[in-house]
Amino acid sequence: MSNFKPLNQIIEKIVNKINEDAVKINGVFAGSGSSFAHWFLTKAGSSKTLLQLDFPYSYSVIDEMLGCTPNGYVNEVVANEFANIAYKRANKLLAPEEKIIGVGCTSALTSEKPKKGEHRVYVSIRSRNEMINGYLKLNKGIRTRIEEEDLVSRFILDQINRFCFSSEDQTLLKDLTSGDKVERKKNKFYGAVEQFFETDKPFVAINKDGHLLDFSDSFTYIIPGSFNPLHSGHKQLAEFIKRMKKSRVDFEISIFNVDKDNMNKEEVINRISQFMGVGTIIISKSKTFAEKSIHFKGCSFVVGWDTAVRILDTKYYDNNFESMLTALDIIKENHCRFLVVGRLDEFGAFRNANDIDVPSGYQDMFTMIDEKRFRNDISSTEIRSQN
Structure with missing residues (x-):
C-alpha cells in the first residue's frame, strides 16, 4: 500500500x-x-x-x-x-x-x-x-x-x-x-501530579490552561467534590458564586475520601482533564474539612445539602459528638465557612440548609443559598447511572 x-x-x-x-x-x-x-x-x-x-x-x-x-x-x-x-x-x-x-x-x-x-x-x-x-x-x-x-x-x-x-x-x-x-x-500537568503522589505535598493547583499555580495564590471560594463527572450544575454554580461574591471560585478534589475508594494517578489525571478551559482545580490529600481548613485558611467551601449533613454526622467522628465539635472548632479557628446549596434527597424532596441540625454556637458557619437564586438538580450519580 x-x-x-x-x-x-x-x-x-x-x-x-x-x-x-x-x-x-x-x-x-x-x-x-x-x-x-x-x-x-x-x-x-x-x-x-x-x-x-x-x-x-x-x-x-x-x-x-x-x-x-x-x-x-x-x-x-x-x-x-x-x-x-x-x-x-x-x-x-x-x-x-x-x-x-x-x-x-x-x-x-x-x-x-x-x-x-x-x-x-x-x-x-x-x-x-x-x-x-x-x-x-x-x-x-x-x-x-x-x-x-x-x-x-x-x-x-x-x-x-x-x-x-x-x-x-x-x-x-x-x-x-x-x-x-x-x-x-x-x-501539561502530568509531572506535577506524579510529584504530588510521590511527595508529602498537601495539594497542587492547576489552572484552566494546565499550568501549575504558585501555592501563594489565595483561595476564597472552593467547590469540593469528586466530579465524576464534572457537569453543567458544577459550572453554573461556580459562575453564580463568581457573580454573587465578585470573587474567584476554584474546584477541589481529594484523592482520599471517607466514603469512597482512594483515587489513583490515572483517575486524578482524567478528572483534571475535565477542567481544562473551565477553571482551576486543586488536588489535595485532605480527607476531612478540618484538614482542608488548615491548608485553605479563610476560605468558604461551597457544598451541597447532603455534604453539609455528613459534616455534622457523628458517624464520621467515631460516633463521638465532642469529636465532631472539635472538628468544627478547627474549621472555625481557620476562619472557614460553608455556603450550602439545596439538593434533592433520596426521596426526591428538595432540602437546604434550613433542614440541617447545626449545633448551637456554630450556626453562623453555615449560610444557605436560596433556591430562588440558584438551583440545579442534576447529579453526577444520576449521570453515571444513565451512562
Whole structure:
C-alpha cells in the first residue's frame, strides 16, 4: 500500500533531525515498534539519541515490568506506564537539565489467530512535566502484519517529531485511509501530579490552561467534590458564586475520601482533564474539612445539602459528638465557612440548609443559598447511572 521510496526519504530526514536535536530517547514497546528501532539503529549518530529500547513480548514479562497484571494490555494506561518506566530509567542516568523523553507503546496488530477486537496502538511520550498521548485505530483487514508494523512505527516517529519540534509531516502518515482513526492529546500537568503522589505535598493547583499555580495564590471560594463527572450544575454554580461574591471560585478534589475508594494517578489525571478551559482545580490529600481548613485558611467551601449533613454526622467522628465539635472548632479557628446549596434527597424532596441540625454556637458557619437564586438538580450519580 505504501509508496516506500519517498517514505524512506521522509523517515530518514526526520531521524536525522531528531539525532541532531539534544533529545535523549528511552522506550518500552510491546507488540510493535521494530521498524522504528531499525531506522535508528542503522543510522550513524543515533547512539547520542537512543538510550535503550525494551521490547517486552510475553504477558509475564509485562506483568513483571508493571508490577501487576493490568486490566488489559493494549490501552492508554499501559502506554503511560511504559513511558513512565522509560522516563524514570533515563532520568537516573542523565543530568536533570537533559532533554529526556520516555516513549511507551502498546499495540494489537494482525496475528496468526484473527483478533476479535480492533487493531490499534497507543503511544505515550513522557517528559519532565507532560504526558503526550497518541491513539491510532487501524482499518482492520486491509494491511499485512508487516504493513501494520511499518505504519505503527511511523506513528511513533510522528509523535516524537511533534514533541521535539512542535511540527508534523503530513506525508509521514499519508497512506491513512478513511477507516483509520487518529486521536492525540496532551497533559501539561502530568509531572506535577506524579510529584504530588510521590511527595508529602498537601495539594497542587492547576489552572484552566494546565499550568501549575504558585501555592501563594489565595483561595476564597472552593467547590469540593469528586466530579465524576464534572457537569453543567458544577459550572453554573461556580459562575453564580463568581457573580454573587465578585470573587474567584476554584474546584477541589481529594484523592482520599471517607466514603469512597482512594483515587489513583490515572483517575486524578482524567478528572483534571475535565477542567481544562473551565477553571482551576486543586488536588489535595485532605480527607476531612478540618484538614482542608488548615491548608485553605479563610476560605468558604461551597457544598451541597447532603455534604453539609455528613459534616455534622457523628458517624464520621467515631460516633463521638465532642469529636465532631472539635472538628468544627478547627474549621472555625481557620476562619472557614460553608455556603450550602439545596439538593434533592433520596426521596426526591428538595432540602437546604434550613433542614440541617447545626449545633448551637456554630450556626453562623453555615449560610444557605436560596433556591430562588440558584438551583440545579442534576447529579453526577444520576449521570453515571444513565451512562
